[in-house]
Structures are given as C-alpha cells and as structure tokens.
Amino acid sequence: MLKEIAQGMAFTLRQMFRKPITLNYPEEQKPTFPRHRGRHMLHRYDNGLERCIGCELCAGACPVGCIYVLPAENDPEHPVSPGERYAARYEINLMRCIYCGYCAEACPTEAITLGPRYDLADYRREHTVVTKDELLESWPSFTTGGAKPSVLGAGADQRGHEKLESGVDPVKAWDAFEESHIHPDEATPGHGGLEVTPPTVKRTGSGEGESR
Amino acid sequence: MVGAIGFWGWVGIVVLKAVIILIFVATAAAYMSYAERKVSARIQLRHGPNRVGPLGLLQPLADVVKLFFKENTAPKGRERFLFLLAPSIAGAVAIFAFAAIPVNGPTTIGSFTLHWDLIHVNVGLLFILAMTSLGVYSIFLGGYAANSKYSLLGGLRSAAQLISYEMAVAFAIMGVIILSGSLDMEQIVTKQTGLWFIFLQPLAFFLYFIAGLAEGNRLPFDLPEAESELGAGYHTEYSSMKFAFYFLAEYINMVIICSIATTLFLGGWLPPFAFLSFIPGVIWYLVKISLLLFTMIWIRFTLPRFRYDRLMNFGWKVLLPLGLMNIVVTGVVIALRAA
Numbered sequence: 001m002l003k004e005i006a007q008g009m010a011f012t013l014r015q016m017f018r019k020p021i022t023l024n025y026p027e028e029q030k031p032t033f034p035r036h037r038g039r040h041m042l043h044r045y046d047n048g049l050e051r052c053i054g055c056e057l058c059a060g061a062c063p064v065g066c067i068y069v070l071p072a073e074n075d076p077e078h079p080v081s082p083g084e085r086y087a088a089r090y091e092i093n094l095m096r097c098i099y100c101g102y103c104a105e106a107c108p109t110e111a112i113t114l115g116p117r118y119d120l121a122d123y124r125r126e127h128t129v130v131t132k133d134e135l136l137e138s139w140p141s142f143t144t145g146g147a148k149p150s151v152l153g154a155g156a157d158q159r160g161h162e163k164l165e166s167g168v169d170p171v172k173a174w175d176a177f178e179e180s181h182i183h184p185d186e187a188t189p190g191h192g193g194l195e196v197t198p199p200t201v202k203r204t205g206s207g208e209g210e211s212r
Numbered sequence: 213m214v215g216a217i218g219f220w221g222w223v224g225i226v227v228l229k230a231v232i233i234l235i236f237v238a239t240a241a242a243y244m245s246y247a248e249r250k251v252s253a254r255i256q257l258r259h260g261p262n263r264v265g266p267l268g269l270l271q272p273l274a275d276v277v278k279l280f281f282k283e284n285t286a287p288k289g290r291e292r293f294l295f296l297l298a299p300s301i302a303g304a305v306a307i308f309a310f311a312a313i314p315v316n317g318p319t320t321i322g323s324f325t326l327h328w329d330l331i332h333v334n335v336g337l338l339f340i341l342a343m344t345s346l347g348v349y350s351i352f353l354g355g356y357a358a359n360s361k362y363s364l365l366g367g368l369r370s371a372a373q374l375i376s377y378e379m380a381v382a383f384a385i386m387g388v389i390i391l392s393g394s395l396d397m398e399q400i401v402t403k404q405t406g407l408w409f410i411f412l413q414p415l416a417f418f419l420y421f422i423a424g425l426a427e428g429n430r431l432p433f434d435l436p437e438a439e440s441e442l443g444a445g446y447h448t449e450y451s452s453m454k455f456a457f458y459f460l461a462e463y464i465n466m467v468i469i470c471s472i473a474t475t476l477f478l479g480g481w482l483p484p485f486a487f488l489s490f491i492p493g494v495i496w497y498l499v500k501i502s503l504l505l506f507t508m509i510w511i512r513f514t515l516p517r518f519r520y521d522r523l524m525n526f527g528w529k530v531l532l533p534l535g536l537m538n539i540v541v542t543g544v545v546i547a548l549r550a551a
Contacts, residue, residue, distance in 0.1 A: 005515065012514040016254045024259060 051111030224271030366445025383535025
C-alpha cells in the first residue's frame with residue numbers, strides 16, 4: 001500500500017511542474033479548427049467592393065429562415081457591389097441560426113462564409129441579431145473570402161483573435177496550438193507519461209467470443 | 213515574568229503579541245485557501261485563481277468581502293443558541309491554541325526574557341492539545357443544532373473520528389515528551405539542538421502527521437464533511453460569516469497541526485545546520501510549517517477519501533498499536549541508557 005501511495009504522490013508532484021492545459025479564456029482563446037463554422041462574415045473583393053449582390057439565395061437556402069436581406073439598386077456612379085443590386089440591409093438572427101453553412105454553399109459570389117468566432121452570448125436579446133455593419137469586413141483589413149472560409153484575424157470585429165496577426169494560416173495556428181498544449185512525449189494525452197497497462201480480460205471459452 | 217518591566221509593561225507586551233498573532237493567524241488562514249486553490253490547480257493542470265490582483269493574490273480578500281455580504285440563512289427548528297455558539301467555538305478555539313506555540317526562541321533583553329509565544333506556560337503542549345480537542349464541540353454542536361440530517365451525520369462522524377484520533381495524536385506525542393522530559397514547548401525545541409526528534413522518532417512523526425490530518429478533517433480523512441455523501445457535513449446549514457468561521461477554523465487548525473509537528477519533530481525555530489543560525493528563527497519556523505502545509509495540500513489532491521469503517525479500523529488497529537509500541541521502545545531505550 002505504501003508503494004502505491006508513494007507512486008501517487010510522485011505523480012501529482014510531477015503534474016505540478018507541467019504547463020496547465022487550460023487557457024485564460026477571454027484573453028487567450030483556442031484557435032478554432034480551420035473548417036470551424038462560427039459566426040458569419042461578409043467578404044469583399046480585392047478592390048473593396050462588396051461581394052454580396054443582394055440575390056437573397058442565402059435567405060432562401062436557410063433552413064430556419066434566420067437571414068434577412070433587403071436588396072437595393074446600385075448607383076452606377078458609386079457602386080457598392082459589382083452587380084446590379086447590393087444588400088442594403090443584411091441581418092442574421094444568431095438565436096435561430098443553426099450554423100449549417102447552407103448560406104455559404106448557396107452564395108453565388110462566395111460573399112458569405114462562416115467564420116471562427118464563437119463567443120456569441122450577449123446580455124440583450126436584440127444584440128443577438130447581427131447587422132451588416134457587424135458582419136461585413138471593415139475597409140482596409142479585409143479578406144477576399146471564398147478560398148479560405150475562416151481565416152483567423154480576418155475581420156476587424158473578431159474579438160479575441162486580435163493577438164493573431166491578420167492572414168495567419170489557420171491550419172498552422174491550429175497545429176501550433178496542439179503542439180504547445182498536448183505533450184508529444186505522452187503516448188496517451190492526460191496520462192503524464194505514466195505507463196498504462198491495458199486491462200487483461202480473462203476468457204473462459206477458447207476464443208469463441210472473438211469469432212463472433 | 214512581571215518583575216522586570218512592571219505590570220503594565222507586561223500587559224502591553226501581551227496585547228501586542230495577541231494582536232500580531234491574530235493578524236498572522238487570519239492572514240495565514242486566508243492565504244492557505246489561496247495556496248490550496250493554487251496548488252490544486254497546478255496538480256490538475258489548471259491555472260487557479262489569477263483574476264483578483266497580481267497572480268490572484270488578492271483573491272482571499274475578495275472571498276472575505278463576498279462572505280460578509282452573503283445572505284445569512286438559517287434552517288427552521290434549529291437550536292438557536294447552539295447554532296450561533298458552534299461556529300464561535302470553532303473560530304475561537306483554533307486561535308486559542310496558537311497562544312502557546314513558540315515561533316522563536318526566548319530573547320533576553322537586560323533582565324527581561326521575551327517569550328515569542330503569547331502566554332508562556334510550562335505545560336504548553338498540554339494546553340494546545342486541550343484546545344484542539346475542544347474543536348470537536350464546535351463540529352458536533354454545529355451538526356446537532358442545525359436540525360438537518362446531513363449535519364447531524366457529519367457531526368456524529370466527526371465526534372467519533374476526532375475522539376479516536378485524539379488518542380493516536382497523544383500516543384505519537386508521548387515519545388517526544390519522554391525524550392525531552394518536558395511539556396514546555398520552548399524546552400522541547402531547545403532539546404532538539406543538533407538532532408531533531410524526527411530522526412529519533414520517525415515513526416512518531418508519521419503517526420502524528422497522519423492523525424493530524426484526521427484531526428484537521430483533511431482528506432483522506434475528511435469524513436465529517438464528505439461532500440459526495442453528506443452535502444457539506446456539519447456545516448451544511450451554515451452560511452455567510454458563520455460558515456466563514458468554520459472555514460477559517462479549518463485552515464487555522466491546519467496551521468496549528470503543522471506548527472505542533474514543526475515544534476515537536478522538526479526543531480521549531482532551529483536552523484537545520486548550525487552555520488545557518490544567522491537567519492532569524494521565525495523564518496525557519498515559517499519555512500518548516502510551509503513545507504508541512506504544502507504536504508497536506510499535496511496529500512489532499514492525491515489520495516481518495518477513506519471509507520468510514522476503514523477509518524475507524526485504521527485509527528484503532530494500526531495507529532494506536534504503533535503509537536503504543538513507539539512509547540514502549542522509546543521508554544525501554546531511555547531506561548537502558550540511563551542504567
């Protein structure tokens with residue numbers, strides 16, 4: 001019994017010198033998986049024009065009907081989007097959204113994607129309906145959307161990701177996080193290098209159980 | 213004791229020492245809660261409190277403020293007087309015991325000898341044991357007065373547990389008393405100059421520390437408040453500052469148990485080697501109790517709780533016989549060397 005107690009004590013002492021695996025949440029956030037479907041983002045073209053042409057296909061594809069688009073005609077002198085129309089209002093009710101990503105699939109111009117943001121709780125119900133101002137990437141720091149659905153640090157409104165430089169490769173960020181928080185010297189994460197003997201099952205029959 | 217400085221000088225010194233001890237005990241207890249949370253966090257690969265102040269160091273302060281402003285609820289059908297008395301006993305008794313613990317050797321200024329314990333009594337050890345034993349009343353009465361089944365069961369368990377482990381504590385200490393030939397805490401420490409009693413009485417030290425864990429209701433012996441079975445045990449029905457008193461008492465008791473262990477076995481304020489004696493005794497004392505306190509927390513987050521019957525078996529059938537054996541062997545060796 002004393003040997004086991006000593007083993008246990010040694011183990012907990014060793015744990016004390018390891019890096020904590022939890023994060024200081026609001027300041028430190030775990031980078032989302034590259035394909036993570038979080039809050040939506042509206043993207044722009046390289047020249048700054050909005051990709052959204054106000055076609056309302058996203059609203060049509062949405063299974064819960066949480067997207068509201070109010071299209072308006074483009075002024076030919078100062079176009080907002082390259083098409084005929086643009087979205088004058090674009091609102092998503094995040095309380096209803098199920099983050100299925102159908103809107104992104106339906107979009108003909110790859111204007112809308114689901115981004116990395118997941119801290120969406122709010123104190124007021126009204127604030128959970130996000131408007132175009134919040135969804136659209138602000139002017140100089142924007143991404144072109146499409147190819148990388150959830151580039152970290154892309155939008156200016158991405159609370160929590162400010163520390164990551166814009167344009168960080170999400171796959172690399174994810175890998176770096178895993179490497180720093182999951183210890184490679186362990187065969188099984190969480191066992192702290194302690195040898196784990198798998199339980200041996202005594203079989204009464206002659207391997208009959210296995211053939212089944 | 214009174215002669216050299218006059219009556220009022222003596223009163224002044226006692227009051228000053230009392231204030232210092234009170235502040236030290238309260239701070240120590242508060243920061244024990246911080247240390248416990250921090251150490252447990254690191255053992256469980258978490259960060260622990262780090263929001264209030266740098267490194268979360270003001271967390272105990274925030275906790276105290278929170279406890280002060282909590283709603284003070286009390287169950288119907290309680291024994292009003294006892295319900296109030298029990299936590300007061302817990303807090304008071306825990307602080308009383310500290311009065312006889314010497315944190316440093318006596319300092320002589322002219323013809324006046326300053327003792328670093330509040331009241332220097334020549335049976336200090338007996339006084340401390342008496343005070344720590346009184347703690348059982350607070351737990352038992354608290355459990356009884358609350359008119360709740362969890363409280364009552366917690367109180368009953370603790371009464372049984374504390375009484376049986378009291379014996380083990382007494383027997384473990386006996387070896388040291390035989391060796392030092394005194395109940396005076398200062399003399400016990402002075403006798404350890406050169407060789408600490410832990411090297412002469414290693415078994416007694418282990419017995420005392422284990423029994424001390426049980427006395428302080430610490431895991432793996434925290435049956436009076438086994439939260440998975442009894443809610444919060446004897447203090448289930450206590451809230452606000454009444455709860456805070458129990459909480460405070462638990463941590464002060466930890467400090468006291470470690471202080472006694474330090475004084476009896478680890479040479480109190482004495483440095484481990486003679487050439488380190490330039491460092492003040494208080495520092496050595498603090499270092500030693502910190503190490504023991506850490507061990508207590510470390511044990512808490514390593515070992516699971518004992519089952520009740522095993523706890524009793526362990527106390528009566530393992531600790532007690534070992535303690536008796538220790539007394540007999542110590543006595544025989546002392547007698548043979550004297551002969």
